[in-house]
Amino acid sequence: MNNEFIQLNQVTKNFKDPASDIYFQALRGIDLHIKQGTLSSIIGPSGAGKSTLLNILGGMTKPSTGTVIVDELPIHSLDEAGMNHYRRNITGFLWQLPERNLLPHLTAEDNITYSMEVAGYPKNKREKRVKELLHAVGLYDRKKHKLGQLSGGEAQRISLAVALANEPKLLLADEPTGELDSETTMEIISYLQQLNRDDGITIVVVTHDNRFERMSEQSFNILDVTIAGLRRSVKSDGKDWRDVVREEISVVNQFGQVKIPNRLIEKYNISGYLRFVEDDETGRIYIEPVDHN
Numbered sequence: 001m002n003n004e005f006i007q008l009n010q011v012t013k014n015f016k017d018p019a020s021d022i023y024f025q026a027l028r029g030i031d032l033h034i035k036q037g038t039l040s041s042i043i044g045p046s047g048a049g050k051s052t053l054l055n056i057l058g059g060m061t062k063p064s065t066g067t068v069i070v071d072e073l074p075i076h077s078l079d080e081a082g083m084n085h086y087r088r089n090i091t092g093f094l095w096q097l098p099e100r101n102l103l104p105h106l107t108a109e110d111n112i113t114y115s116m117e118v119a120g121y122p123k124n125k126r127e128k129r130v131k132e133l134l135h136a137v138g139l140y141d142r143k144k145h146k147l148g149q150l151s152g153g154e155a156q157r158i159s160l161a162v163a164l165a166n167e168p169k170l171l172l173a174d175e176p177t178g179e180l181d182s183e184t185t186m187e188i189i190s191y192l193q194q195l196n197r198d199d200g201i202t203i204v205v206v207t208h209d210n211r212f213e214r215m216s217e218q219s220f221n222i223l224d225v226t227i228a229g230l231r232r233s234v235k236s237d238g239k240d241w242r243d244v245v246r247e248e249i250s251v252v253n254q255f256g257q258v259k260i261p262n263r264l265i266e267k268y269n270i271s272g273y274l275r276f277v278e279d280d281e282t283g284r285i286y287i288e289p290v291d292h293n
């Protein structure tokens with residue numbers, strides 16, 4: 001598993017509840033392995049720990065326990081200078097709210113340039129890249145517009161250009177389409193896919209929007225502050241991942257516990273007790289509901 005770009009090992013994050021001063025777990029036992037150049041989504045309900053996880057990946061906050069390796073850097077143990085370098089040079093961040101991505105008094109192009117300045121992107125390359133980025137998100141003609149003069153979808157596309165200004169290896173997006181309508185959401189999704197396909201950028205999106213499930217090569221399911229399972233494309237040689245079948249996988253945690261996918265719970269009316277049946281001939285294990293009355 002050494003060619004992995006992102007490796008999280010048993011990551012937890014404890015926060016103090018401001019009302020009671022008692023610590024609680026916002027993340028528990030997170031193991032995550034993501035290869036370079038993949039497009040992944042992490043999907044789960046509100047409060048599941050999505051933003052906390054993304055902030056850890058982005059070097060914005062440190063885990064309470066566990067290790068986080070990105071691009072061979074031990075993010076969990078970097079000092080402040082190391083973290084700054086990681087944030088400015090390796091990652092790009094796209095937030096849900098345009099106000100968090102864009103400075104309102106700067107034009108679209110100046111926002112992109114400013115992001116390059118902060119990252120120390122070479123001066124002589126800036127002008128050309130700003131142009132390229134504005135074209136890439138299809139908004140060159142809006143380069144003089146400020147935040148208040150852009151539509152929600154346009155603002156998010158400019159935000160994407162800003163997040164990419166420093167040529168990050170890793171793009172992290174927290175609910176990037178939360179404020180957008182259906183059509184504009186699909187537009188942003190297709191920009192992310194294009195970016196991943198053409199430039200090979202590793203992208204991780206956290207969202208509660210199930211539409212991201214099929215648009216990503218692998219989609220992790222975050223539930224009750226841990227990763228319960230994933231769906232991924234099963235590749236066969238030469239085929240693009242978009243054309244192939246999806247498989248659903250569950251994570252076995254350190255206690256040997258597994259979350260049965262809700263779809264199966266409903267389909268087979270699973271509740272109460274289960275029996276594991278070993279088939280020695282095939283080497284497979286079956287589960288079947290037990291009548292416990």
Ligand SMILES: Nc1ncnc2c1ncn2[C@@H]1O[C@H](COP(=O)(O)OP(=O)(O)OP(=O)(O)O)[C@@H](O)[C@H]1O
Pocket residue numbers: 015016017018026044045046047048049050051052053208
């Ligand atoms: N700095 C903090 N201090 C204390 N508690 C926090 C802090 N940040 C987050 N939490 C809590 O941790 C839990 C997980 O929060 P998180 O923001 O990661 O959820 P989320 O999955 O992103 O939810 P949403 O979909 O609503 O954005 C929540 O219960 C939240 O209240």
Ligand SMILES: [Mg+2]
Pocket residue numbers: 050051052174
């Ligand atoms: Mg969140």
